[in-house]
Amino acid sequence: MVDSTSTLDQWEQSEYKYGFVTDIESDSLPPGLNEDVVRAISAKKNEPEFMLEWRLKAYRSWLKMVEPKWPNVTYPEIDFQKMVYYSAPKQDKDRPKSLDEVDPKLLETYTKLGIPLSEQKMLAGVAVDAVFDSVSVATTFKSKLAEMGIIFSSFSEAVQDHPELIQKWLGSVVPVTDNFYSALNSAVFSDGSFVYIPKGVRCPMELSTYFRINAMSTGQFERTLIVADEGASVSYLEGCTAPMRDENQLHAAVVELVALDNATIKYSTVQNWYPGDENGVGGIYNFVTKRGKCLGKNSHISWTQVETGSAITWKYPSCILQGDNSVGEFYSVALTNNYQQADTGSKMIHIGKNTRSTIISKGISAGHGQNTYRGGVTINKGADNARNFTQCDSMLIGSECGAHTFPYIEVKNKTAHMEHEATTSKIGEDQLFYCRQRGISMEDSVNMIVNGFCKEVFRELPMEFAVEAQKLLEVSLEGSVG
Amino acid sequence: MIEVQEQQNQLTPYIDQFERFEQDSELSPAHFLPIRKAAIARFAELGFPTNRDEDWRFTNVAPIANMVTSPASQRTAEVSPSDVSPFLYPELDGPLLVFVNGRYCASLSHTQSMPDGVRVLNLAEAISAGDPVIEEHLARHACYQDRAFAALNTALFEDGVVVHVSKGATPDKTIQVLFITSPESVATVAYPRVLVVADESSQVSIVESYASVGPGDYFVNSVTEVVAGANATVDICRVEHEGDNGFHIGSLHLHQYRSSRVQYHLMSLGGRLISHDVYALLDGEGIDCSLNGFYVVEGKQQVDNHLWVDHAKPHCDSREFFKGVLADQGRGVFCGRIIVREGAQKTDAKQTNQSLLLSDRAQIESNPQLEIFADDVKCTHGATIGQISEESMFYLQSRGLSKAAARNMLVYAFAAEVMATLKILPVKTKLEAELFSRLPRLETTSA
Numbered sequence: 065m066v067d068s069t070s071t072l073d074q075w076e077q078s079e080y081k082y083g084f085v086t087d088i089e090s091d092s093l094p095p096g097l098n099e100d101v102v103r104a105i106s107a108k109k110n111e112p113e114f115m116l117e118w119r120l121k122a123y124r125s126w127l128k129m130v131e132p133k134w135p136n137v138t139y140p141e142i143d144f145q146k147m148v149y150y151s152a153p154k155q156d157k158d159r160p161k162s163l164d165e166v167d168p169k170l171l172e173t174y175t176k177l178g179i180p181l182s183e184q185k186m187l188a189g190v191a192v193d194a195v196f197d198s199v200s201v202a203t204t205f206k207s208k209l210a211e212m213g214i215i216f217s218s219f220s221e222a223v224q225d226h227p228e229l230i231q232k233w234l235g236s237v238v239p240v241t242d243n244f245y246s247a248l249n250s251a252v253f254s255d256g257s258f259v260y261i262p263k264g265v266r267c268p269m270e271l272s273t274y275f276r277i278n279a280m281s282t283g284q285f286e287r288t289l290i291v292a293d294e295g296a297s298v299s300y301l302e303g304c305t306a307p308m309r310d311e312n313q314l315h316a317a318v319v320e321l322v323a324l325d326n327a328t329i330k331y332s333t334v335q336n337w338y339p340g341d342e343n344g345v346g347g348i349y350n351f352v353t354k355r356g357k358c359l360g361k362n363s364h365i366s367w368t369q370v371e372t373g374s375a376i377t378w379k380y381p382s383c384i385l386q387g388d389n390s391v392g393e394f395y396s397v398a399l400t401n402n403y404q405q406a407d408t409g410s411k412m413i414h415i416g417k418n419t420r421s422t423i424i425s426k427g428i429s430a431g432h433g434q435n436t437y438r439g440g441v442t443i444n445k446g447a448d449n450a451r452n453f454t455q456c457d458s459m460l461i462g463s464e465c466g467a468h469t470f471p472y473i474e475v476k477n478k479t480a481h482m483e484h485e486a487t488t489s490k491i492g493e494d495q496l497f498y499c500r501q502r503g504i505s506m507e508d509s510v511n512m513i514v515n516g517f518c519k520e521v522f523r524e525l526p527m528e529f530a531v532e533a534q535k536l537l538e539v540s541l542e543g544s545v546g
Numbered sequence: 547m548i549e550v551q552e553q554q555n556q557l558t559p560y561i562d563q564f565e566r567f568e569q570d571s572e573l574s575p576a577h578f579l580p581i582r583k584a585a586i587a588r589f590a591e592l593g594f595p596t597n598r599d600e601d602w603r604f605t606n607v608a609p610i611a612n613m614v615t616s617p618a619s620q621r622t623a624e625v626s627p628s629d630v631s632p633f634l635y636p637e638l639d640g641p642l643l644v645f646v647n648g649r650y651c652a653s654l655s656h657t658q659s660m661p662d663g664v665r666v667l668n669l670a671e672a673i674s675a676g677d678p679v680i681e682e683h684l685a686r687h688a689c690y691q692d693r694a695f696a697a698l699n700t701a702l703f704e705d706g707v708v709v710h711v712s713k714g715a716t717p718d719k720t721i722q723v724l725f726i727t728s729p730e731s732v733a734t735v736a737y738p739r740v741l742v743v744a745d746e747s748s749q750v751s752i753v754e755s756y757a758s759v760g761p762g763d764y765f766v767n768s769v770t771e772v773v774a775g776a777n778a779t780v781d782i783c784r785v786e787h788e789g790d791n792g793f794h795i796g797s798l799h800l801h802q803y804r805s806s807r808v809q810y811h812l813m814s815l816g817g818r819l820i821s822h823d824v825y826a827l828l829d830g831e832g833i834d835c836s837l838n839g840f841y842v843v844e845g846k847q848q849v850d851n852h853l854w855v856d857h858a859k860p861h862c863d864s865r866e867f868f869k870g871v872l873a874d875q876g877r878g879v880f881c882g883r884i885i886v887r888e889g890a891q892k893t894d895a896k897q898t899n900q901s902l903l904l905s906d907r908a909q910i911e912s913n914p915q916l917e918i919f920a921d922d923v924k925c926t927h928g929a930t931i932g933q934i935s936e937e938s939m940f941y942l943q944s945r946g947l948s949k950a951a952a953r954n955m956l957v958y959a960f961a962a963e964v965m966a967t968l969k970i971l972p973v974k975t976k977l978e979a980e981l982f983s984r985l986p987r988l989e990t991t992s993a
Contacts, residue, residue, distance in 0.1 A: 134600075445906070460921035464888070469916040474604075475931045478903035482931035484914065490921040 093150040099123060102251050105150050109220050109254070112227050122240035122250030129244045135407040136436040136468055137376050139349060142314055149252045149285075209267075215260040216271055219287050222258035229260055233291050237320040237357045237384070245316040246353040249285045253318070256287035261296035261327075270526050272301040288319040292327035294360065299330040301529055315374075317352045325360030325387065330368070332529050336536055337373035344403025344432070347375025354381040358390030358416075366393040367410065368524045370533040375404060380438065382411035385419035385447075392421040395521040399537060400433025400465070409439035409456075409471075414447035414480075425456040426518050429465035440472040443480040450480045458488040459517055461510075511538045553593050556611040561590055563617060564701055572674045573704060577681055585690045586701035592694040604879045604911045605821060605850050610765055610793050615735040625728050625759060630654055633724055633757040633787060637972035640719030641666050646726055648736030649705045663715025664750070669706035669739055679710045683743055687771045687799040689825060695795045696823075699737045699769040706739030711748040711778075720751045720970055727792065729762025740770040744778035744806075751781040753973055756796075758789035768796040774806035776830065781809045783973050788817030790845070797823035804830030811968055812868075813977060814841035814849045821850035828855070828862040839868040840964040842981070843876030843908075844988055850879040855897075857890040860920075866897040869964045871957060872908035873988040882927070883915040890920050897927035902934070902960050904988060954985040 093104055102123045106116040131142075209216050215226060223230050240250045261267055292298055302319075315337070321329050331354075340347025350373075356365035367381040383392030394410035412421035427435040437456045458467035469486045491513055499509035515522070515534055522530050564586045567574050574582050594611040595602040625646050634642065643666065644654035650668040657666060672680050690697040707723050725738040744750050756766060766788065774780045788794045794817050802808055814820045826835050841849040855864045870878045884895045901910045914927040934956050942952035961981055968974035 458916075458918070460918070460923070463891070463921045465921065466919040467916070468918060469914075469927070471912075471914060471929070473912040473929055473931065474909070475901075475903065475911075476909045478906050478908060478933045480903070480931060480933075482929070484912075484927075484929040486914070486916060486925075486927050488916055488918050488923060488925040490923070 093148060095148045096145045097147070097149055097252065101149055105252055105254060108150065109223070111220075111223055114227070114231055115223060118235065118240065119251050122247050123252075125241045126244065126247035126251055129247060131244055135378050136434070136438070136470070137378060137405040137407050139376055139405075142349070144248070147314065150254055212265055212268070213262040214265060214267055215258065217258055219253075219256040219258050219289070226258075226260070229291065230258070230289070233289060233320070233322055234287075235320075237322060237355050238318050238353055243353060245351045246318050249287065249316050249318045249353070253285040253287040256289070256317070258288075259290040259298060259300065261292045261298045263293045264295040265293075266296070267298040270299050270301050284313075284315050284317070286317045288317070289322075290320070290329055290331070291322045292324065292329050292363075294325045294327060296324075297328040299526060300332070301526060302331070302333045314349045314351065317354075319352070319354040319381075321356035321365055323356065323358050323360060323363035323365050323390075326362045327360060328364040328366075329356065330366045330526075331356070331381075332525055333367075333369040333371075334529055334533055334536065335369065335371045335373050335377070338375075339373050339402065339404050340375040342402050342431075344375070347404070348373065350374040350377045350379065352379035354379055355384065356382070356392070357384045358387050358392060358419075360390075361387045361416075362389045363387050364391045364393075366395075366524070368395045368521065369397070369408075370521070370525070370529075370536065371396070371398040371406060371408060372536050374406075377404075377406040377408055380409050380411050380440075382413070383421060384413045384415065385421060385450075386415045388416040389418045390416055391419070393524075394421075394423045394425070395524040396425045397428070397518045397521045397533070397537070398426070398435055399428045400430070400435045402431045402433065404431075405434045405436075407436040407438055409437045411440040412442070412452060414441075414443045414450040414452070417446070417448045418450070419447055420451045421453075423452070423454040423456070424520050425454075426521055427456070427458040427467055428461065428514060428517070429458065429467050430461040432464050434466045434468070436468040436470065437486075438470045438472075440474070441482065441484075442474045443477050443482065445476045447477050448479050450477065452480075452482050454484040456486045457517070458486075459514070460488065460490045556594055557590055559615065560698060560702070561586060567702065573670070575673060575676060577676070578673060578684070581685045582701050585685070585697045588691055589694055589697040589701060592692075592697065595694055601852055601881065604877070605819070605848065607795070607819075607821075609819070610795070613733045613763060613765060613793075615733045615765055617735060625651070625654070625726060627654060629759045630724060630726055630757075633726070633755050633785075635722065635753065635970075635972040635976060638720045638722055638753065638970070640717075640721050642722040642724070643668065643707055644724045644726065645705060645707075645738060647728060647734065648703075648725070648738055659719065661715075661717030661719050663712045663748070664717050664721070665708070665710040665712075666721060667708040667710070669708050669741070670704060672708045677708070679708060679743055680741070683771065683773055684741055685771075687773065687801045687827075688769050688797070689799065693797065693823065695767055696769055696797050696799075699739060699767045703737035703739040703769070706741070709740075709742045709750065709752060711744045711750045713745040713775075714747050715745075716749040720753060722753045722755070724755045724757065725766070725768070726756075727758040727764050727766060727789070729758060729760055729764045729789065729791070731762070733763040733765065735765045735767065738766065738768040740768070742770070742772045742780065742782070744772075744774050744780050746775040747777045748775065749779040751970060753783050753785065753970060755785045755787065756794060757787040758792050761789065761791060763791045764789070764793070766792065766794045766796070768794070770796070770798045772798065772800045772808070772810075774800070774802045774808050776804040776806060778803075778806045779808075780806070781969055783811040783813070783968060783970055785813045785815065785973070785977070786817060786820055787815050788820060790816070790818060792817045793819045795819075795821045798825065800824065800826040800835070802826065802828050802830065802833045802835060805832040806830070807834040809836045809967070809969065810838070812837070812839040812851065814839070814851075815977075815980065817847060817849075819848045819850075822852070824851070824853045826853075826855045826864070828857050828864065829859060831859050831861040833859070833862040834864075835862070836865040836967075837867070838964055838967045840961060841870045841878065842873070842984065842988070843870070843878060844873040846875050848877040848879070851881070852879075853882040855882075855884050855895065857884070857886045857893045857895060860889065860891045860893065862890070863894045864896070866899075867964060867967065868899045869961065870901045870910070871904065871961065871988065872901060872910055873904040875905070875907045877908070878910045880911070880929075881913045881915070883917060884925055884927070886916075886918040886920050886923050886925065888919040891922040893920065893923040893925065895923070895925045899927075899929045900960075901931045902957065903931065904933070904957070950986065954982075957985055957988065958982060
């Protein structure tokens with residue numbers, strides 16, 4: 065017990081390793097939100113008329129919406145008029161042509177984060193579209209991808225270069241009126257990533273974007289849109305770290321995926337934003353709308369996420385299985401420690417025939433963490449022979465945490481096969497005992513057991529991420545047994 | 547504004563009905579009047595639930611809210627022994643209480659074979675007599691503060707049953723209670739109320755049936771409160787046989803103390819809409835609570851089951867096992883929630899919901915939920931939804947069974963698992979026979 069108590073203390077005190085603020089002057093709009101701010105953002109980004117119209121439509125519908133209160137999380141009221149909706153590094157107007165032109169402070173930030181922007185990147189084979197606050201600073205590997213016809217650029221560039229694609233697909237999965245936070249995002253989003261994979265092309269490398277929140281009290285609203293045309297396939301990585309600070313920050317991103325006939329999209333996330341200190345002060349609010357649409361026949365969308373950061377995580381990566389024989393997958397590990405709260409899960413909406421979906425969710429709660437799985441599986445009338453398998457397991461470490469499961473299952477077709485399983489249990493004492501008596505330290509034993517618990521999900525991650533995720537979990541789990 | 551007005555209009559007839567209760571000191575003696583007043587005030591505040599309420603998302607109670615109801619009249623003469631006999635179990639020779647339109651009917655009941663240590667009273671008399679059990683328990687367990695229908699019943703019930711088993715009594719006879727509705731030309735509403743108090747180390751088994759004779763619209767709003775004292779054993783089987791135009795919204799409020807064992811069986815076999823809430827509070831260590839349910843829906847029927855099992859103390863076991871067969875345009879809703887409070891260590895909770903869809907127009911919503919605030923617990927839930935397996939059909943047909951017989955056999959086998967949990971043998975036999983006789987009909991309506 066002495067051992068376990070001390071390790072628990074250690075864990076509670078283990079510091080956020082990526083906390084630092086880069087000091088760069090920001091070209092920010094004054095705090096507050098009104099139509100002028102929306103217009104100003106659009107104007108700053110030199111957007112075509114249709115974008116402004118679209119943003120205004122989103123803003124107007126947002127005004128009519130009420131902030132949702134149903135999630136199983138508590139946080140102080142957010143004052144949307146106190147937030148800054150746009151901030152960009154000074155160099156916005158003359159964008160850097162090469163790495164030399166990039167602000168060295170930025171480069172330093174990336175180095176600290178381990179983003180391979182220099183030579184190493186090439187070796188790692190990762191193209192990075194690094195979003196520093198709201199404006200994308202450098203995009204690598206673009207030319208190589210361009211040869212194959214793949215478009216991988218920041219959202220604002222895509223709006224300039226490929227307005228027809230943006231106009232066609234933006235909002236086609238998450239309409240402006242979808243929900244409170246997605247409407248807000250649609251109105252004020254400053255940047256994000258855009259990916260288009262043309263017909264029959266397999267993207268040769270993992271595409272990756274590191275988002276990073278900087279500049280005090282700037283809510284970050286990214287927008288990601290990935291379109292895989294017929295027969296295309298792509299794997300996209302999203303990873304996040306954020307500086308340490310006391311003020312809560314709202315992050316309301318929207319991710320839209322569209323898969324046409326025979327296309328495959330794999331979207332992996334490692335989320336490690338500042339979770340607040342051990343007393344629950346500070347930390348990021350992560351209210352994200354992620355949705356994929358299997359529009360074409362035999363299309364395939366797979367979400368994999370590892371959530372260890374943020375004070376509050378609230379997101380439900382979903383799949384609309386519209387095309388016949390389409391497949392949706394969701395693999396998730398969510399860890400809450402200290403006073404973190406997570407309300408996360410997935411929605412699978414079966415519309416087409418012979419559609420299949422799998423949901424594997426692993427929740428780990430420790431300290432005072434509250435972890436909620438909330439999922440919805442809907443099998444519509446026409447979805448003959450739809451198949452769903454859902455498994456959500458929760459692990460509890462310590463007696464003050466909570467694990468909750470709220471699945472919603474709705475079936476309107478008799479040929480549907482639907483299975484849902486959930487278990488909740490504490491970390492196995494006999495397993496710990498076994499490891500301990502083999503001379504393995506308490507800490508390592510816990511890590512080993514937790515990694516084993518999450519293995520099903522880690523297996524789905526691309527290699528680089530799998531290693532990172534495992535490390536991340538270990539860091540977050542330091543001294544986890546009470 | 548129109549909406550608010552409409553809601554007011556729906557509530558007015560019920561609130562008007564209450565006036566009578568305020569004057570009547572028989573129905574509302576001084577000790578009970580404040581509870582009634584609080585309940586009707588709460589109902590007026592809450593109003594009828596709408597689809598915007600989380601628990602009623604899939605259930606439309608507008609037909610009830612819009613139904614112009616008047617309190618059911620006491621037409622006991624028109625209900626004959628032959629009307630009630632299909633819903634009785636003659637093999638059980640214990641006391642029998644029959645209520646017609648919510649009021650006690652002495653001519654159809656017999657209470658002479660009362661076992662020792664058991665008091666079976668009709669509620670109206672017990673209230674006016676000021677029975678101490680009433681003062682201690684009636685409306686003390688039903689959460690009328692946040693459930694509109696429980697509030698409505700608490701404010702307006704007139705009669706019902708009180709079963710009180712004294713300390714250490716273990717009667718060997720099963721008590722039968724039947725609430726029968728005889729619909730009239732206008733829609734009627736009845737508020738049956740049941741209170742079961744099993745004192746320390748006692749044992750009791752009860753069959754609680756709800757049925758109707760003849761067609762016609764009606765609404766039954768029932769509330770059952772069960773208190774299982776320390777080390778008590780309670781077995782309740784509730785059989786619902788409502789008519790095709792009958793709406794039944796009922797709730798069970800179960801309070802269990804240390805080492806008590808409760809088995810509750812909920813058999814929903816008919817009715818246009820049957821909605822049932824179960825609140826089980828496990829308020830002591832070493833409790834065993836088992837809730838089993840089975841339902842069949844066809845036509846445009848709907849069955850809702852909402853369960854809350856609240857593990858407030860450590861070392862308790864709970865089991866929820868619900869199965870449903872949905873044919874034709876039938877709808878089913880299952881919402882189960884296991885709550886494990888902080889400190890309720892060593893909890894072992896299990897929840898299972900399985901549904902068999904026989905028709906393309908049938909619908910099922912299943913929400914098995916867990917809310918856990920303690921770490922040393924074992925909680926699992928599982929939900930499956932499926933159809934009859936082709937392979938099983940093929941196997942049976944290859945053995946020479948007709949297609950219909952094979953299907954019936956498989957549907958029956960699906961149901962048999964829940965039926966097997968019924969401990970009161972005559973009830974089990976009769977319900978199994980009834981299910982068997984209904985199978986061919988389920989088959990044809992779904993084809």
